[in-house]
Amino acid sequence: MEILVCIKRVPDTSENEIELNRAGNDIEREDLVYAVNEWDNYALEEAIRIVEKNGGSVTVATVGGEDDEEVLRRALAMGANRSVLISDAAFAGSDGAGIARLLQAFVEKNHFDLILTGAQAEDGAAQVGGMLAALLDYPFAALVDSVELLDGTKLKVSREIEGGNKELNEIDLPCVLSIETGINEPRYVGMRSIRLVTSVEIPTLGAAELGIDPASTGKAAAKVHRTDYFMPAASKGAEILNGGRKEVIDRLIELVRAKGGLK
């Protein structure tokens, strides 16, 4: 099974404090640590497991710049077979559709049975997987939390829907799936494994190698633009209880009792 996993390097929300910078128009990027997007990591683990069980190979791709190579390397250390950096100055400022078109160009130059993306990245757009599928005319399923190979031509996948229920579908290969967290338990990637791949050569594909018209990507072609970051005015927000812990506890008990929260 030839699997492509599309990953993204993002600021790690669990180890950063996201704050507005001094100019008030972007997040404070100094001191940020980055990691692979959590959803993508689950997708990567799933792909590696499928290949461990059924044979084939896992290719990992990301759209970005030199800094993004580190997540590709980590993916190799984790067990991916091949990694590719899709990068070109012309690609800067692409929106979700632009990125999907870049990935489409890459997919069309190769052969993949299955393409996995994380359900969303930290920006919450959750778009690239569905867009890529539509561009390729492959069937798509979003928020997949279980994948089962039925035979070489189709999969049985389960999608997460409301109420904790699961929607079971049959989907033909080749297809695109966006993967939810919790689908598996990703393996640990130790520092040693990462050290062992530091000098692996990662090919970079630009507009020429992808055979793509730069005008169809990048800022100029983007239809969605982020103007700035900001902190919303603290609308009403919560009434913060101040004081020593004992006072706060007493006040809290009072309030909760008033609302019928204590039996």
Added chain:
Amino acid sequence: MARIFAYIAHKDGAADDTAAELLAAAKWINASSSPTALVTGSGPQLDAVCKALRDTYAEIWKVSKAELAYPNAELVRQALVAILPPGCIVLLPHSHFGVDLGPGLSIKLKAACVSDVVAIEGAEGNRLKVIRQEFGGQISTHVWCDISSGAVIQIRPGALKPTAMAPVGGTVVDQSSAVGALKAGRRYLETVVAESGDVDISKEPVLISIGRGIQEQGNVHIAEELAEAMGAAVSCSRPVVDAKWLPKSRQVGSSSHTVKPKVYLACGISGSFQHLAGIQGNPFMVAINKNPKAPIFQVADVGIVDDILEFLPELIARIRATVR
């Protein structure tokens, strides 16, 4: 101004709450707009939904096909592409269905796609200005979208308040014949209903909800003790279930259970919208979190900035003492 359509999700013959929210969204885009409802499905339940929508939507486009009895996004997309005029704006809820349908639909319509919109500022010519959030709700962004060739806008459920309106008396237009045979590479098999477990949190009036701040499985008992002292039940956010510290039956959120308690204690929960989306009925919400900047403090009624691992045991002791 482009024509605005709103895709209406429905279940068991009733339209989803998002129908009213999408209507409000359309008004934000263009105050004088009269959006058209899009409803797909089959049978008498579909008809019931269309009939009910006549009160709020001026025009309702109905697509009734056997293949659409279950809303398979892959098939719905084909149906919509067949009937939507070029350059239109399609509003969807940013739900499990919305993320399945929206992005692919935008490609086929050659339209822009903006997802998880929490507020709409308005349209200026071909620019639609909206507000989104990033980093799990920790920060907001201003986004504009080029709608010259249309757009698919996914609205976060519960973000926009529906406005009360006088009944409209809309008409239902049957578009089913405009849609040819539908076939997709993905076929719906069945829905597996989640086990309710020992406790049905959706029926509990008081919930003690824990998040990542509980830090480890060994601390979960603190919440259980508090619940016991208060006559409440324990629920949680997604990370706790992902880590397998509590079963899925306890998870509150858009992808799990919707709860309608009177009192909701959010302990060590940051307040991601997926979690908050599972809380309905506007309960009295208390948020306890070490991080004063946690988004939960935006929506809670009362906030306490403290470490739950220290605060809760003292709270339990105090409640036990006062009960005695």
Added chain:
Amino acid sequence: MYMAGAIRSPVEVAEWLSVGKVLFLVIHLLGLTFLTYILARRVTPLLRGERDPRFDRPWRRLATVVQFWLAQWKHPRYRGAGLLHIFIFAGFMTLAVRSLALVVSGLSGNAGFPGEAGHLYDLLTDWSASVVLVCMIVAAVRRIVFQPARYAVPARYGKGHPGDAIFLLGLIATLMLCDIAFAASNAAVLLQQGKAVEPLAVGSLPWMLNRGLIAVPLPVLLNTRVAICIFHELTFYFLLCYRPFGIQFHVITSLFNVYFAKLDRGSVKPVRWGAANLDELNSFGVKKFEDFTWKHMLDFYTCADCGRCSDHCPATAAGRPLSPRFIAIKARDYSFQHYPVFGRAKADDARLIGGIYSEDEIWSCTTCGACEEECPLMIEYIDKMVDLRRGMIDEGNVPQSMQKPLKALVSRGNPYGKMEKKKADWTDNKEFREGCKVRILDARHGAETLYFVDSITSYEDRIQAIGRATARILDHSGEDFGILGAAEKDSGHDVRRCGEETLFQALRGHNVEAIKASGVKRIVTADPHAYNALKNDYKDVPPVEHMSQWMARQVRAGNIKFNRLENAGAVYTYHDPCYLGRHNQVYDAPRDVLDAIPALKRVEMSRCRDRSFCCGGGGLMLFYEPREDQRMGVLRVRMAAAAGANVIVTACPFCMVNIDDAIKVAGMEATMTAIDLTELVDQQIVRRI
């Protein structure tokens, strides 16, 4: 056999002896050959094991042998069983000489040593055999009637084999009976033959038996004596060859195991001995049996299944899946199965984790060292645990809850994922700042002493108070000190013991550079984990002291004086942290400090000093939750209450977190509090105005 009833002449006896000599020779040759073959088969897996340099410091090793093997130093830790074993061991040692003598006499016709020494020796052997026999009976009664708890085999480890133990006791008893019977009958024969006979030891069993045999007719006696002799030889060789098939192997291997025991406490073995460059290794850690070093395999052979380790293991007490005894026994059984004495060796690549060991079992260990402290045979466990963890890490097999802090250590240098620039925020407290200056050291701003704070004290709310108390104490005494601040990364002590060696070395490399840049001559820390790391894991850093040692010195020199403790009704007990106490043997310094505080009432828990009970594990163990019935901390807090204390004094931030937490979990807030030694000192110190 010569069964005739006629009285034999000495000549006939001599004749018989020479024919008997052939028989004896055959028995000896067969026995020894057999033994050699068995031992050679047992050595086979050791030859496939990893290397382990244990041939250095021979004098020190000999001293270890004298103390722990010959003098049975650890045995009295369990008084009853210990005494029994000392008697048995002493008896065996004495009799071993006799066994050799019998071999020689079988060949040469001479029995026994000449002269006074020989006579004394014979008396000793009479007593030895008697005592050992009695011990065998006592031991058997203990096993069958009293059934000490630590011998029990929990269901998940299969069934116990009490029959094996009884069989062994019976074998030894038989051998002793032969000895006794031979001595008695030999003396009787000589007496009847009119030869000179040395008196048997009065009151010993041979003496008693002899009195019964004197009246027996000589021909019967002669045959009896020969029969006993042969039976003795057969039993002796049977027992000897039976040794390598179970726990009785320890009788042969113990001498070697103790000689080759680990000399360097507190440290962890390298990933591979002799590998200069880790990047050249194909695999880290122990994944299959042959990845163990030969010495670790010898450890498995040497385990006597006594259960002392598990009896003191906090993980076992807490109901975690770990029992150190079974780590050894299961591996030994694996080795016996895959490298049998009879049959072909079956070496395969089978993974130990998922095979004889479970993941949870190996992650359950807190590396407290109680097992190693108890084991009379000097078996090592911690290095094996670390090696097994290295293997799991190498294969990406790490529980999700532990991946998070490890990831945070890589990106932020601390397990909490907090920002580096906030490392010194604990000094930001307004009140604190007014009373104490804490300098940040670097290449341009140096000091004499470095206060190595480490992650938990820097970032955990409750523990920052320990940092402040420590700084105040250092400042009060005029110590020229500073901290590294953001340049300090986690010491990596527990990263190493969780098996992430590469990450540990990265952290260590970073810290060593920062320490050297600061130019300090001394390091002091309040964190025993950091203390152990800087002392035993780090090379080329200035000497390090734990705050308890530093404070004890100041108290002795009269630089620190204490106010009277105004806390009537408070009874203090000191909890020895594993990495200060057991691993580094600092027991007295903290106690000296406490005892210097006037009016402080102190009691000792029954498990104290080297028998201290681990609080629950420091470092990354705080992030991992194995399945357990009870928290270790809760058990410890109850021990403190049982000792009559209501204040526990800790000298380790991890202990503080665990004990504090345990007090709450156990619902004992009203009757127990915890305080760190530095906080107590800070509170009681007489301040110069």
